[in-house]
Amino acid sequence: MQTNSIGTKERAALKCPVCKSPELRATDLEAGLTFFNCPECRGNWLRGAQYWKWLQQHGPNLPQRSDQDSGLSLVEPDIHIDCPECRFRMVKYLVGHGFSFTIDHCEGCKGVLA
Ligand SMILES: [Zn+2]
């Protein structure tokens, strides 16, 4: 267990990058993976470090960062979303693999809004 920079104070301060005002509620999905859920748009924010590590460990067939054609394609967003943690402009991807939803990905902290 790592207990370095991520503390409870930081947890409580995240706001939804889409709706701006509501605070995201931290929900522990399982050990090592925490969703930050927006009560209004039901968006889920996942911390980059946690998310990509979790993906590596559990290996689900979700998108990975790749420049090759893995079914992940850039989508021209109708609204621009700024990362709630580091304020980077987020990039929208179509998940592919038979899924029709998109995720927003932060190039700065690698966070994901799903
Ligand atoms: Zn929201």
Ligand SMILES: [Zn+2]
């Ligand atoms: Zn970020």
